[in-house]
Amino acid sequence: MLPDSLSTQVKVLGPTRFPNPLLQIRSTFVERDRVLLPSTLQELEPYLHREPPSFEMAGPRRELFFDPSTIACGILTCGGLCPGLNDVLRSVVLSLTYAYGVPTIYGFRYGYAGLAAKNGLEPLSLTPAVVEDIHTKGGTLLGSSRGPQELGDMIETLERLKVRVLFAVGGDGTLRGASALAQEILRRGLEIAVVGIPKTIDNDILWVERSFGFATAVEEATRALEAAHAEARGALGGIGLVKLMGRHSGFITAHASLANSDVNFCLVPEVPFRLEAFLGALEARLRARGHAVVAVAEGAAQELLPSSGERDASGNLRLGDVGLFLRGEISRYLQGCGLEFSIKYIDPSYIIRGVAANAADSEYCLALGQHAVHAGMAGRTDLMIGYWNGHFAYVPLALATAQRKQIHPQSELWQRVLGATGQPDMS
Amino acid sequence: MLPDSLSTQVKVLGPTRFPNPLLQIRSTFVERDRVLLPSTLQELEPYLHREPPSFEMAGPRRELFFDPSTIACGILTCGGLCPGLNDVLRSVVLSLTYAYGVPTIYGFRYGYAGLAAKNGLEPLSLTPAVVEDIHTKGGTLLGSSRGPQELGDMIETLERLKVRVLFAVGGDGTLRGASALAQEILRRGLEIAVVGIPKTIDNDILWVERSFGFATAVEEATRALEAAHAEARGALGGIGLVKLMGRHSGFITAHASLANSDVNFCLVPEVPFRLEAFLGALEARLRARGHAVVAVAEGAAQELLPSSGERDASGNLRLGDVGLFLRGEISRYLQGCGLEFSIKYIDPSYIIRGVAANAADSEYCLALGQHAVHAGMAGRTDLMIGYWNGHFAYVPLALATAQRKQIHPQSELWQRVLGATGQPDMS
């Protein structure tokens, strides 16, 4: 079910009133075209006699809400690291400076904590010279943190520094926070735009066909799978077991399994399985082929694991460790079978998210940052930059955070995983 | 202008008549959904009262035209190397064998030459064991060649070996050849399907949003640009000049320039420029910043170069060497200016296309091969597997080869290049 047209409308601070300085060097601007939500005939069918839902297309507008030469902007990064964070920071700073001539850019340190001026954290002053080479390194120049802050504290800082556009780079929780902030700003009648830039190494945000850093993360994940395959083939009854990121969505695990065709079992949160079915299939594979590679998303099989009930600073439930759990269960089961075996467990964890972005992600981050700047200058607020049907688009934060993107077991993606691994139905 | 609905119809050998063996292990099949060609409201506008044009969606069908357990299939690779060729070969072989149970697969050597049985070339017998690890290496297991062969010779081989589906992996010329072959087969009333798999490192085939190997090629190209940047910064008046692939379309050069933000001049075939304007802008850059990086597509500025009039085996006109030409012109011009300078010219040439596919391309090739197999089994012919609006689709070869995909100077892509390089209008 596609959302209705109303829910795809992005908030605007007010009518535009300043000419875009890009008019001097650029001839094409986005006028009124919009990005279709349907991409197939079946999806389009319900809309034969009315306009199908669509997103406002991202891009520069001829007229702006803000006079860029007179304002300050701010940017912050929240949540876990992701390849490309520095590319996004750099793109926003270069675009604000060179394309729009914004004179002052603040980089708030350690996420919302810095915006709330916690711990006496002062923002960095960001210029092209500061960000020149940062994209060659992983991590984030600004630092990051988890968890919300008081809306009042954050607005106070924005007011004090005369920030007119705030760019918030982060995941689900960060975008909810950005939305709350944008709404409180509107409620107070302030002229400050809040633009979200979706960051999710798990690729689990709706209306973002492709999240930045994801391709790089999958590339890194395949390296762990290759090592697991070498270990599996290197021992009699060798089992390479790899745990990959993915709390609620197994996209990294699924795509890495498809990119590395040596995976025999791919386990994701969206497709529950019975432990005995898995263990039996693993035994059969070992008897037939002598070794096996298992890729498991960290959020898989949580229903089989005892929960600690603990939560992290972002409010996420602490997951049980499915990697250690499976290692134990596999050992116990195979010992019972009397099969000779050797399990090698690999948890690449942060290695996957700490690297610099690859070329495709780097280019994508460049565009993402530019579109965020275009949106803010034109007075769009309470939105994020989505990517849909091959176009960057403006997506209301409420729509983006309403649900989580997940692998559908009937989807072409999952069917391909089943085909590539050859794993049986274990539900 | 989008093509009309008629031209998007794919030819079918006849009614399907055998159940798909995948019915035993898979629950989802493509029934009747189609991929929309329009992706924005403006593109959709002309079709408010009639069905917009669409492609048949790729994927497995419940019923097949061939009985896979009784047939032989063949595959060949033509034209220049491209990262992912071995992934595609492997995917086709694994899919034919494991998903459909096809007992005999021939790999024709050195492209159409092998299919025409030239030079006594015998086909390889392809099995999962033969292709198991080939995707970890660049190149093509089968070898490749350029140029057409006699249709009669090729059909004779297909008949002799009882090949029922032929997969042809190649570019523009190869796909035209595949179309001619498919039509001659139909004219003769033979039941042989010809399925094209589009290969273009230049990413210049229509209805292929993303061509396999392209992401890998851009990744490699950025390495050459990084070296050029190091050289440029390393000398007083340093100029790093890099020639990249792209005979008629500058996609590699443009995307690599966006992925590597150190390029100051990006020159592509689609956007002609005046030599004096370029040289003047280069001088200005050198005076202002002391160094410069220039990325030029091999097909750029051909109107400024004397043509040899020669053609290669595929019938492509031999291009003048724009890299050496620019090196000479820049030297001459800057010597005239009395500026101290140092040009370092880099031509990575085949290094870019000889590497193994990265993770994203590898996964894409896996899907591409599977969809080609699904298409052939269902009796589709004279088509290629395209990729449009995020879906794999069946595209008639006539439509795909009608024109070449190029960078539009008004496109968002080129506008981004102009923004990223800061290069002036040099037309």
Added chain:
Amino acid sequence: MLPDSLSTQVKVLGPTRFPNPLLQIRSTFVERDRVLLPSTLQELEPYLHREPPSFEMAGPRRELFFDPSTIACGILTCGGLCPGLNDVLRSVVLSLTYAYGVPTIYGFRYGYAGLAAKNGLEPLSLTPAVVEDIHTKGGTLLGSSRGPQELGDMIETLERLKVRVLFAVGGDGTLRGASALAQEILRRGLEIAVVGIPKTIDNDILWVERSFGFATAVEEATRALEAAHAEARGALGGIGLVKLMGRHSGFITAHASLANSDVNFCLVPEVPFRLEAFLGALEARLRARGHAVVAVAEGAAQELLPSSGERDASGNLRLGDVGLFLRGEISRYLQGCGLEFSIKYIDPSYIIRGVAANAADSEYCLALGQHAVHAGMAGRTDLMIGYWNGHFAYVPLALATAQRKQIHPQSELWQRVLGATGQPDMS
């Protein structure tokens, strides 16, 4: 103290008696030169009036003990994976085949288990075609296992298959096993040479200045350290904690710390430290700089950890997990300090050893395999191929396994680590 000259003498099966087939294509052979053990004047001083100790130089001899055209050879790999194993296998097979014309080569599967014909394991028949591309993948074609086997069983297989030279690739335990086997063979008066090829990812075998795979392992380890640095800088009070291989010798940890200059604390087994001193120094670093990177070898600080007393199949004591231990102790301590902090723990484990060899290691493995073949053909036995003072050399196994190579706290290496990390004396 250097060993005496007697202990550097390698055993020989008997006088040479066949001309080396290399005589037809090669003009240089090792005649009588030997590799000096001393490399400085101080080391040479005790030998002013007598010949200093030296190793027999590796290389082809004009005369052989075996007639290569009539014999069979065997090879096996033991212990943990190490980058380059496949390169060594390939080099031995190519050298036996092309340089010496040995007609039959057996690859025993899963180490000594395969040689003892356990589990009905049959050897592979190794030819140039089988090993052609194996060096592009990590792992070992033959598989590996730990632990000794009955000498009688192994000799029986060698006799049954008429193997005249056995190449054993492995670490400390494997080389002891090879020595025991060689001695039993000599005791029985059999003409079978046993040549060891030292494999130690930890670089802890004596008289091996550089062990194969070590450079690759360090390269991989620095990637984990880079990720840890990104994580450390990405959080307020960020601590990146990385556990690296090194049970008894901290060479990987030390060299990776020197190659990646962002490590602030390098902890190795050879340099014990007081926990409070480390925690205090870490606190000081965090207060001064806001973040820290800690690299710890798996065998470090074992005296601080409770031992399980368990042993693995090779008889190695199971180590306590120093990474988890430190993570816990650091958390406890810093919570007590009231400092805001965030620990990210990375254990790259098998990722480091499963990759293919880099260029330097690949070339080294090629030479190592060739020298092992030269040694075996000339009838040398109970030896390994060492590397000393820049030369490959024949080292008696008794000498090589007498002790373990470790980092000396007074060595230039460790002094450089102290300088690079800036860590204080924590003993």
Added chain:
Amino acid sequence: MLPDSLSTQVKVLGPTRFPNPLLQIRSTFVERDRVLLPSTLQELEPYLHREPPSFEMAGPRRELFFDPSTIACGILTCGGLCPGLNDVLRSVVLSLTYAYGVPTIYGFRYGYAGLAAKNGLEPLSLTPAVVEDIHTKGGTLLGSSRGPQELGDMIETLERLKVRVLFAVGGDGTLRGASALAQEILRRGLEIAVVGIPKTIDNDILWVERSFGFATAVEEATRALEAAHAEARGALGGIGLVKLMGRHSGFITAHASLANSDVNFCLVPEVPFRLEAFLGALEARLRARGHAVVAVAEGAAQELLPSSGERDASGNLRLGDVGLFLRGEISRYLQGCGLEFSIKYIDPSYIIRGVAANAADSEYCLALGQHAVHAGMAGRTDLMIGYWNGHFAYVPLALATAQRKQIHPQSELWQRVLGATGQPDMS
């Protein structure tokens, strides 16, 4: 023939007179040990009754000639780029600052040109913050240039800025220049030390067993060879021809050929060959195996090529282009034979030298910079930091520049190349 002991003595500015500040944190210093030049018994033989030649061992001394807290130092980089230049710069700056407390460090721009203050070039002020991340990029922060400058101009700058130790990073020509400068300084009775740091991507400087950046360059070179191999296998009669760096010494070509075992012909300057012999052998290889890979050093076969007689700014004779020459000759010859063939020519040129150093080179550069600083502080001058028998050592510049290091056709290295390629004697 090893040099006599006299010629291995390094010049010293005067007696040491200040305590080393490292005494406070370090317990080991180099007292009087020296590095042996002989490494085999045969080399040692002539010295049975006298001390064999040796180099002063590199390392910190207890007493210094300069008071580091009061002086300025300078550093410059000359000649072509080489992986690791930034690592060396960084190491020198960190060591001067943190280990010795030198308050002022100048980075002269564009080599000797900057030292001679040509073009109004002002030196950079180098601090740990400036060099913090430079090692993650290729190139040189300071820029580089070729060719000598007036000694008087350079000494004037040193005097004006009160520089007491100058570090010159460069090749043959640079080191000769450094020696001339050091001698003129001594002649004038000035107290300025000149310390050379040998940089040669060709690995052709004597008494440097391993030059920094060389391992990285070989690693990159193997990537070009892999692409050539893919191209060669991808065409009927495919020939991959790769030109690699190496004006007078073919070390890169030889080592890359050994690291990448797909090279069939390795051509280096040190081993002349007859063109007909090569062409005939190539034809034989093509007839037997269908494809071939040829690696040629840029300085190979110069006697077969017409010389332009031109020289570059360093005074090096401009080489004829052996790659294009061979491509032409091979084409002509094979057309004459009537063989179907396809040549793909790859010239990776600057791509190989513009990358960042790998882990092994990075660590090596760290040590090299530290030893250069130790040497300068102790008043050593007119020397470079060599590496011999596994030790860093002080080598008089006169000795280091007396000759060029080359591949000896009888050496183990070249014999291994012949074995690995299987190429016949073509002299």
